[in-house]
Amino acid sequence: MKLAGFIRSLFRKRRPVENSPELPFRRWDTRCYSKSGMHRMSCVEWGDPDNPRVLICAHGLTRNARDFDDLAQVMSQHYRVICPDVVGRGHSDWLQNKFDYQIPQYAMDMILLLKHIKARQVDWVGTSMGGLIGMGIASQRPSLIGKLVLNDVGPIITASSIQRIGQYVGRAPDFKNIEEAEAFTRAVSPGFGPLSDRQWRHLTETSVVQTQGVWRMRYDPGIGEAFRLNPPVADIDIWSVYDIIRAPTLVIRGEHSDLLRADTVEEMTRRGPRAKAVEIPGVGHAPTLMDESQIAIVRDFLLQDGRA
Structure with a gap:
């Protein structure tokens, strides 16, 4: 009996902390499909599920x-906020x-998600890949899509930025402790800007998993294989998508x-949906939308018509 109890305790310890009822969000899964079969996409949900x-x-x-x-904590006062872990990432x-x-696979997964929650229309905030x-x-x-927020991404994606990202995607080492993981996160993400120690630790703790005595990044290293398959020699142009x-x-x-040049942003304000543009000083790729002033920019845009 003692051995059985010990084994059960090991499994209890392996349960994700995110399942704690004290946390202000809920985590659930939805089924999606690829050419290889079914896969599970995990989502974090904030706010009133009946909103x-x-x-x-x-995310990126x-x-x-x-x-x-x-x-999400701020916007959940107005929305049912759903933050998916894109397949291959997170949970x-x-x-x-x-x-x-x-x-195309990610977009198909998201459309299935919208069908799952029976949403006829949603507003969208997408950072980098999430914006694409x-x-x-x-x-x-x-x-x-009712309203669209593109966080540091547009219809021209520079080849130099893709080459930079390709240098580290899927090549993260194992870490002995959370401090090593945080040092790596800071090293590969200087574009996030001047974050606080609390913010860096949050981005790290939510992006790694402890397994077999080491800490590893919580994404499939195989993402790097696809990313480096055909490295671009020129900027990627998808104006044909943006313009409609x-x-x-x-x-x-x-x-x-x-990744997103200033001249591209200027042209985005004149073409297609004629986007409103905001530049965040002292930040590269990409603004984390953790700072109060950055959150306010998103909030004000989404709520400016007084629907909430």
């Missing part, structure tokens, strides 16, 4: 749903075929971003 007004927050390439904790399943880690997913949906399913978007759009750019 018909829904906000989707989609190697990040996860918990990046939006600060923003979601990993894909069998690593070359399925592409924007939002652009794809807004261009192909225009009725699904009609949802009211806000583009946020980090002053020192190497």
